[in-house]
Amino acid sequence: MPYVNIKVTDENVTDAQKLALIKQTSEMLQTVLGKDPATTFVVIDEVPLTNWGFKGTSVAEL
Known part of the structure; x- marks a missing residue:
């Protein structure tokens, strides 16, 4: 039974x-x-931009 997130x-x-x-x-x-x-x-999780980090900052900041 596969589970993919x-x-x-x-x-x-x-x-x-x-x-x-x-x-x-x-x-x-x-x-x-x-x-x-x-x-x-x-299962699809939608993550707020402020909770998603990249290059040492949040995606919302980028």
Whole structure:
């Protein structure tokens, strides 16, 4: 039973984009590892820009 956690910044990711991530991630695991999409869990976490760091600062500052 695969579990995939995708983290993205909260910059207006649409429901359609999230659904595409879930669908294509499940399909990839089926293709690469032979995992059944019916038992694959994909969780998407949206992280505030102030909580996402890069190059020693937050993405919000960049």
